[in-house]
Amino acid sequence: MKCRSCRAPAVIDVYRHNAAFCHPCFLRHCREQVERAIKSFDMIHPGERVLVAVSGGKDSLALWDILLQAEMSADGLYVGLGIGDYSSESRRYARAFAELRGAKLVEIDLPTDFGYDIPTGSSAAKRAPCSACGLSKRHLFNQAALDGGYDVLATGHNLDDEAAVLFGNVLRWDLPYLGRQFPVLPSGDGFARKVKPLVRLSERETAAYCVLQGIDYIVEECPMSAGNRHLRYKEALNDIEARSPGSKAAFYFGFLERLAPLVTPAAEEEREGLHPCPRCGSPTVSEVCAFCKLAARAGGHS
Ligand code: AMP
Numbered sequence: 167m168k169c170r171s172c173r174a175p176a177v178i179d180v181y182r183h184n185a186a187f188c189h190p191c192f193l194r195h196c197r198e199q200v201e202r203a204i205k206s207f208d209m210i211h212p213g214e215r216v217l218v219a220v221s222g223g224k225d226s227l228a229l230w231d232i233l234l235q236a237e238m239s240a241d242g243l244y245v246g247l248g249i250g251d252y253s254s255e256s257r258r259y260a261r262a263f264a265e266l267r268g269a270k271l272v273e274i275d276l277p278t279d280f281g282y283d284i285p286t287g288s289s290a291a292k293r294a295p296c297s298a299c300g301l302s303k304r305h306l307f308n309q310a311a312l313d314g315g316y317d318v319l320a321t322g323h324n325l326d327d328e329a330a331v332l333f334g335n336v337l338r339w340d341l342p343y344l345g346r347q348f349p350v351l352p353s354g355d356g357f358a359r360k361v362k363p364l365v366r367l368s369e370r371e372t373a374a375y376c377v378l379q380g381i382d383y384i385v386e387e388c389p390m391s392a393g394n395r396h397l398r399y400k401e402a403l404n405d406i407e408a409r410s411p412g413s414k415a416a417f418y419f420g421f422l423e424r425l426a427p428l429v430t431p432a433a434e435e436e437r438e439g440l441h442p443c444p445r446c447g448s449p450t451v452s453e454v455c456a457f458c459k460l461a462a463r464a465g466g467h468s
């Protein structure tokens with residue numbers, strides 16, 4: 167197996183591209199895919215300040231590394247979710263990465279700063295853990311980006327994540343969710359711009375990037391995500407991908423090209439009916455926002 171770019175012995179093949187790469191050319195391939203996503207979706211402009219949400223996992227650390235390598239101004243944001251050893255371990259990886267690169271890591275701790283953790287929040291609100299967790303993270307990421315005066319908030323969602331979420335949204339024909347499933351969401355009243363620069367890379371590629379680039383990341387999955395339906399969708403798509411390489415990318419990018427233009431205007435209109443939450447100021451349709459409700463039910467505060 168030879169590298170597609172330089173014909174040196176390859177260390178990894180990427181079936182989707184029908185290509186193999188040597189060590190340096192693979193790292194370059196990953197950086198080029200991120201650059202291409204940033205340019206084609208107009209995600210980040212030169213000189214902008216980026217806040218990268220880092221979980222300590224492979225995707226977000228690879229993303230932070232790639233943005234730093236591209237000499238962007240990129241600080242990290244770690245949110246402690248209070249999920250026992252998993253949280254303390256993942257924080258350790260995020261901190262170690264920041265220290266090694268001399269990069270700034272902003273830290274928020276849900277139990278210390280807001281008085282509740284995800285296990286308590288999820289049972290108090292009778293929500294699945296991942297739903298309470300996703301809601302809390304979305305709120306805190308947005309708030310941290312606005313408070314810190316960042317131009318853009320970047321997350322490490324990759325092609326597998328986005329294809330699995332799309333699969334779920336299509337199974338339910340959930341048009342409002344489909345309308346918001348774009349790799350860049352513009353800023354607006356109370357909203358920071360959100361971007362997903364890894365959409366052109368698969369999970370396998372981000373893991374290989376970390377290994378080849380010497381980035382230590384937490385390998386364990388969150389213990390509360392077992393049985394999560396997105397994991398099932400990922401498995402189903404992996405089966406299809408193994409038989410017909412390229413299906414996942416065709417599914418996701420076909421959606422962005424053909425269906426997204428039809429469903430995003432409705433989602434944009436939805437934003438117009440929002441008002442600031444009286445407790446925390448976040449945009450909401452309800453009297454009090456979902457984050458403040460969750461925090462209050464879990465015995466915390468916002
Ligand atoms: P997940 O929702 O766990 O699939 O994570 C998706 C993305 O959200 C990751 O790639 C990170 O960018 C971000 N993220 C997840 N958990 C955290 C965390 N505890 N702190 C900061 N960012 C996170």
Ligand code: FES
Nearest residue numbers: 295296299388390
């Ligand atoms: Fe959110 Fe596991 S990281 S429930």
Ligand code: ZN
Nearest residue numbers: 443446455458
């Ligand atoms: Zn609120």
